[in-house]
Every structure is written in structure tokens, then in C-alpha cells.
Amino acid sequence: MxxxxxxxxxxxxxxxxxxxxxxxxxxxxxxxxxxxxxxxxxxxxxxxxxxxxxxxxxxxxxxxxxxxxxxxxxxxxxxxxxxxxxxxxxxxxxxxxxxxxxxxxxxxxxxxxxxxxxxxxxxxxxxxxxxxxxxxxxxxxxxxxxxxxxxxxxxxxxxxxxxxxxxxxxxxxxxxxxxxxxxxxxxxxxxxxxxxxxxxxxxxxxxxxxxxxxxxxxxxESWARLARQFVATGTWRGELVRRFGRLNSLRFFAPPALVAAVVASLVIAVLQVTGLVSGVASAVLSVVHLPIALYILGVLGFSVVAGRSLQERAWLALVLPTMHLSWGAGFLVGLVRGAKDTIDTSRLDRNTPLP
CATH class of the missing domain: 3.90.550.10 (Spore Coat Polysaccharide Biosynthesis Protein SpsA; Chain A)
Structure with missing residues (x-):
């Protein structure tokens, strides 16, 4: 009602x-x-x-x-x-x-x-x-x-x-x-x-x-502050998922899924480079690299199209993964152990010059 x-x-x-x-x-x-x-x-x-x-x-x-x-x-x-x-x-x-x-x-x-x-x-x-x-x-x-x-x-x-x-x-x-x-x-x-x-x-x-x-x-105003802000925000979203579960929108789960995909791709890459996985098994496991390759291409394509200057495009290529991965990593931490005393340290000191 x-x-x-x-x-x-x-x-x-x-x-x-x-x-x-x-x-x-x-x-x-x-x-x-x-x-x-x-x-x-x-x-x-x-x-x-x-x-x-x-x-x-x-x-x-x-x-x-x-x-x-x-x-x-x-x-x-x-x-x-x-x-x-x-x-x-x-x-x-x-x-x-x-x-x-x-x-x-x-x-x-x-x-x-x-x-x-x-x-x-x-x-x-x-x-x-x-x-x-x-x-x-x-x-x-x-x-x-x-x-x-x-x-x-x-x-x-x-x-x-x-x-x-x-x-x-x-x-x-x-x-x-x-x-x-x-x-x-x-x-x-x-x-x-x-x-x-x-x-x-x-x-x-x-x-x-x-x-x-x-x-x-x-x-x-800077990359470090942006990363710290998004880690804290993601951590608290993980805490909110712990508290409220399905009431959180599904879109909140995309960044942690990206983090999981990156970790899986890195693990498989190490196994392949060291020779611990080879042949048919290596070829099959290479499928895990595809989502990351598509993500990188998507980030680069968006940066070129959306940026209005060369500097903006270069920063966008860094900013997007920073936002996604920082938020996603924070989310997983918050989901596993809770936010506890996590604070947004990007708000604590703004005395450094703008980039």
C-alpha cells in the first residue's frame, strides 16, 4: 500500500x-x-x-x-x-x-x-x-x-x-x-x-x-583518490548485500564478476606460461581470456569515441578499469568479511595539486 x-x-x-x-x-x-x-x-x-x-x-x-x-x-x-x-x-x-x-x-x-x-x-x-x-x-x-x-x-x-x-x-x-x-x-x-x-x-x-x-x-581530482573512493564504495555495497541480499540490483554484481574473470585469466596465464598446463587443456582453458580481451577492446573503443581530446581518451582508458576493478575488489572484501570500519580515505586530504 x-x-x-x-x-x-x-x-x-x-x-x-x-x-x-x-x-x-x-x-x-x-x-x-x-x-x-x-x-x-x-x-x-x-x-x-x-x-x-x-x-x-x-x-x-x-x-x-x-x-x-x-x-x-x-x-x-x-x-x-x-x-x-x-x-x-x-x-x-x-x-x-x-x-x-x-x-x-x-x-x-x-x-x-x-x-x-x-x-x-x-x-x-x-x-x-x-x-x-x-x-x-x-x-x-x-x-x-x-x-x-x-x-x-x-x-x-x-x-x-x-x-x-x-x-x-x-x-x-x-x-x-x-x-x-x-x-x-x-x-x-x-x-x-x-x-x-x-x-x-x-x-x-x-x-x-x-x-x-x-x-x-x-x-x-586524482587517480589515487578515485581508486580509494571506489574501493570504499564497493566495500560498503558488499556490506549492504550481506545485510539486504536480493534487494540489491543485479548491476552491482558486474564489477566483482569482472574481478573474478581477471583473476581467473591471470591464473590460467601463469599456468600456461610455466608449462603446467599445455596442449589441448591449455587450448580449452584459453577461453577464459576471451571476456578480458573483449573488455579491454570495449574500454579502448569507448575511450576513443567518448573522449574529446587525446588526454581525456588516455585517462579514460585508465579510469574505467580503475572504477570497475576497485569497486569490484572492494565489493568482494565487503561481501566476505563485511565493511567493518572501512572509510573513504579519498576525503581525508585534498592538499595535493590537481593532475
Whole structure:
């Protein structure tokens, strides 16, 4: 049975909540796009500040001193779900707009989202994450993010018709529903949005996708950070599969299958090179190399077609396998032993220069 989410009185206002950790290069622009949103009623932005080491906290203080709509809360644990819950509990308004310091809201985003929430009587509405980049490496990552070849074709990455959704990117949410289902699960450090939306849907409420909503997202700035991010994300997805099993989409199992295929191909290659397997047996076992060869050709072909410059194409040829294999390896670790205390270390230090 589907339950209509409550609709607050007109002009009751919105609270934007933003977890922040080492975002000096992105925070000011992200905050600007939030404060420029056209909202019917009062609005506030709550920055949940983790223990940054790059001057982000000082920058946040200056921004808050310059605009009374900005409020600060401390998040010494640094975890995203903890930050979100701290900000939501401090919120003054009945609609919560989750935003990210590594993203920028399009003009009209909030007004459109509020209208969609009311029209669909949904508890949570999200749109499209449009990745972009400032360097050839970051643009290559953005191309991968925006394509089914990179992240498997989720609606908020590549678009889909408007309608009910499994989850929502960032999300514009009714606070009353969030409090009813228990806010974010603070034991889940990655994938916390998917798990929250699962509880929202289990409570009978709608989670809604609106392709007219757009958020610009800036990916990680270096190969090492990207790899660390995807290992952590994959590890937590493995944990979510341990917890929720078949409720996870089948597309989440493609990267670990690729990792298994690569390992099998490498083992057979070693056996063949050392002569431990030869003749007919070697010929038969060579079949395991075919999927990897096709994958390599697919990556190279996609890189040539999708990249807009030689640098972007070269980075794409590295970025795609990095995303797939890092995520897949992390998934297998999380599936076998659980995520435990895994964190996304790519967020901890952004003081190194861009590639």
C-alpha cells in the first residue's frame, strides 16, 4: 500500500544540509548555488563540519559570518550519515534538501523539486547527477560517471523517465518521514542514501525520480583518490548485500564478476606460461581470456569515441578499469568479511595539486 507523504503549509521553508570535509576548493561555489535557490519561504543552510585539514573550517566560518542563513554544526566523527543526522536534527524547517560540497545546484532546482514532491506526494525526490571536470583527468572521470559504461546505468547517472525510483541522488525529503523511519543509519558509511530510501519505500512512501532536476558533481581530482573512493564504495555495497541480499540490483554484481574473470585469466596465464598446463587443456582453458580481451577492446573503443581530446581518451582508458576493478575488489572484501570500519580515505586530504 502506497502512502502519500505529508505536504507542509505553503511558505513553511526548507533546510539545506551539507556534510563538509576538506572541501576548500569547492565549498564556496557550492554554498553560492544553494543560497541562490528560489524558495517560497525561509531557507537555511546547515554545514556539518568534519575535522578538515585544508582550511575548509575557516572558510565555512567566514561564509557563515557573511550570511545569517548559514549555520554550522560540528561533526567530529567525519562520517557522512552522522553529519546528515546532526544537520537534520538542527533543522528549523519541514523539508530537507541534501546537498554536497562537491556539487552545484542548477538554478530552479529547489523550486522544481518542491513542486514535484507535492505533485507526486513523494517522501523523497531526486534528479540527475551531471558529473563535470576542471582538468582532463576529472573530465574523463565525469564522462565515465555519465555513461552506462562507467557506473552501470543507474537512473540518476544516465537519466530515465520520471516516476518511482529505488533511490534518489542527494534528495529533497520530508522531514516528518525521515523522523518516522529513523533518519540515516549511522552504521553505514557509504550507500547510506540507498538504505534510507529502502526504509522509506518499506514504510509505504514514494521515492521519486525527476529527470528535470540536475546537480553538477565534481569527481575526485586524482587517480589515487578515485581508486580509494571506489574501493570504499564497493566495500560498503558488499556490506549492504550481506545485510539486504536480493534487494540489491543485479548491476552491482558486474564489477566483482569482472574481478573474478581477471583473476581467473591471470591464473590460467601463469599456468600456461610455466608449462603446467599445455596442449589441448591449455587450448580449452584459453577461453577464459576471451571476456578480458573483449573488455579491454570495449574500454579502448569507448575511450576513443567518448573522449574529446587525446588526454581525456588516455585517462579514460585508465579510469574505467580503475572504477570497475576497485569497486569490484572492494565489493568482494565487503561481501566476505563485511565493511567493518572501512572509510573513504579519498576525503581525508585534498592538499595535493590537481593532475
Amino acid at each position: 502506497t502512502v502519500d507523504a505529508p505536504v507542509p503549509a505553503p511558505g513553511s521553508g526548507v533546510t539545506f544540509v551539507m556534510p563538509v570535509l576538506n572541501e576548500r576548493d569547492y565549498l564556496e561555489r557550492a554554498v553560492q548555488t544553494v543560497l541562490q535557490q528560489d524558495v517560497d519561504g525561509p531557507a537555511e543552510l546547515i554545514l556539518a563540519l568534519g575535522p578538515s585539514s585544508d582550511g575548509t573550517t575557516e572558510l565555512a566560518g567566514r561564509l557563515a559570518a557573511a550570511d545569517p542563513r548559514i549555520r554550522l554544526v560540528e561533526n567530529p566523527q567525519a562520517d557522512i550519515p552522522v553529519a546528515l543526522n546532526l544537520a537534520i536534527r538542527a533543522a528549523r524547517h519541514p523539508t530537507i534538501v541534501r546537498v554536497d560540497a562537491h556539487s552545484e545546484l542548477a538554478p530552479g532546482y529547489t523550486r522544481r523539486a518542491l513542486a514535484t514532491l507535492e505533485r507526486a506526494r513523494a517522501a523523497n525526490v531526486g534528479g540527475v547527477m551531471r558529473a563535470d571536470g576542471r582538468t582532463p583527468f576529472q573530465r574523463a572521470v565525469a564522462i565515465a560517471y555519465n555513461s552506462p559504461a562507467g557506473l552501470g546505468g543507474g537512473a540518476y547517472h544516465v537519466g530515465a523517465p520520471e516516476g518511482p525510483a529505488e533511490s534518489a541522488y542527494l534528495g529533497v525529503m520530508r522531514r516528518e518521514v525521515l523522523e518516522e523511519v529513523g533518519l540515516f543509519d549511522e552504521s553505514i558509511r557509504r550507500g547510506e542514501d540507498w538504505e534510507l530510501n529502502l526504509r522509506i519505500r518499506r514504510a509505504g512512501y514514494r521515492v521519486w525520480f525527476d529527470p528535470q532536476l540536475a546537480v553538477t558533481y565534481w569527481p575526485r
